[in-house]
Amino acid sequence: MMLDNLPIRKIIHVDMDAFYASVEQMDNPELIGKPIAVGGEGARGVVAAASYEARKFGVRSAISGAQARRNCPELIFVKPRFDRYQEISKQVKKIFYDYTDLVEPLSLDEAYLDVTENKKGNPSASLLAKEIRERIFKEVGLTASAGISINKFVAKVASDYNKPNGQKTVNPEEVVGFLEALDIRKFYGVGKVTADKMYQLGIFTGKxxxxxxxxxxxxxxxxxxxxxxxxxxxxxxxxxKPHRTRKSLAAERTFHENLSSEIFMLEKLDHIAQEVEKRLAKSKVSGKTVTLKIKYSDFSLQTRSKTLPYYIGDKDLILEVAKDLLYQEKLSNSVRLLGISMSNLNNESKIKKPSKPETKTVTVQLQFEF
Known part of the structure; x- marks a missing residue:
């Protein structure tokens, strides 16, 4: 097999199975085997996560609680406990660091591990992934799936292949064939809108x-x-990247009733700005760009941004800019959600720009053990 100039690494992508829902089932055995949704049940609620039992009925993250209930009348709603999820996530990550210091968390429930050189001295990334998953189950009580391959992208795609509680290894000589046979909707980074456009252009598979x-x-x-x-x-x-540099920081609120006047929104923005200030202080950063997020009652989304010539982190300054953005133009409908995010942070100088891929052709050494 011939590939373009591709660094050959041993990458594992570990993805916890239905993480939030699985934590709830672990902590409350009465929920085991039942369709549950973590999130809000009412008309204003949104599903944050769903158990595999619920997913069979089309219940998934980001849909409304009302739609989830229609899809699955027997659905059990559970309020999210993010402190508990963070606690479990730390336990899982502690296991990762027993194998390598090159751990890049993507969220509370997934991470990349580079085990090209590892603390166990084991040349097989597949065996390491199996051992890591077994330890997570034994020590934490939850199942995880894993993808193993030569780079982050293929490992990420592979981790979804044998879910739940499974793993998939894509060896160097199998990479191209694996991607060619894959439905384009399975490509990480290709969202629904892009996939639909590709279908219209006759692009259905990797090939x-x-x-x-x-x-x-x-x-x-x-x-x-x-x-x-x-x-x-x-x-x-x-x-x-073991220490991912934060690129933005945000807070938002969904309202029990739609707001139709900017005046009623100011108090909400004050609370949101205060939360953003807390998060900036906790991360020890400030930002130049303030973005106001507005979700209307018809679920359409609008963002308005302003970049300042200086960094800010103070609530009053953040609120002042957010107010300017709110009054920047007339609202097109009543509002169900407001959010404020800060970007262009003063830690971005630490971010290394990725190098462009080269096009020199080399032969992959197939003795590279996976």
Whole structure:
């Protein structure tokens, strides 16, 4: 097999199975085997996570509580306990660090591990992933799935292949064939809108995507076209970054009743700005760009941003900019959610820009053990 100049690493992507819901079932055995949703039940509620029993009925994260109830009348709603999820997440990550210091958490329930060189001296990434999953189950009480391959992208896609409580290894010589056979909707980074557009262009599988030129993909998908061009060829040079630099920080609130006047929103923005201030202080950062997020009653979303010539982290200053953005233009409908985010943070100088993939061709050494 021939691949473009691709750094050969041993990457494991570990993804906890239905994490929030599984924690709730573990802590309350009466919920085991039952369809549960973590989140709000009412008309204003949103599902944060669903157990596999609930997913069979089409209950999934981000849908409304009302829709979830329609999909599954027997659904049990549980209020989220984020402190508990963070506690369990720390236990899982502690296990990761027994194998490598190159751990890049993506969220509370998933992370990349680079085990090219590892603390166990084990040349098999597949055996390491199996051992890690067994320890998570034994020591924490939850199941996890894993994907193992030569880079983060393929490992991420593979981790979803044998869920729940399974793993999938894509060896170096299997990467191209694996991606060619994959439905384009399974590609990490290809969302629903992009997938629908690809379907309209006759791109249904990785093989179809690979047949398109770089110029064609650039023309139809802008900057993302280059990303698609390389990933379908198994090229993803991003390293596992142990200390991911935060790029933004935000807080938002969904209201019990829709708000129709800016005056009624000011008090809400005051509380949101205060929460943003707390989070900035906790992370010891400030930001230059303030973004106001507005979700209307028809679920349409609008953002308004302003970049200042200086960094701010004070609630009053954040609120002042948010108020300016709120009054920037007339609201198009009543509002169900407001949010404030800070970006362009004063830690971004630490972020290393990824190098562009090279196109030199090399032969992958197949004795590289996975």
């Amino acid at each position: 179809d995507l690979k047949s398109k030129t770089l110029e064609y993909l650039d023309s139809n998908f802008g900057k993302s076209g280059r990303f698609y061009y390389y990933i379908v060829r198994g090229i993803h040079n991003s390293e596992v």
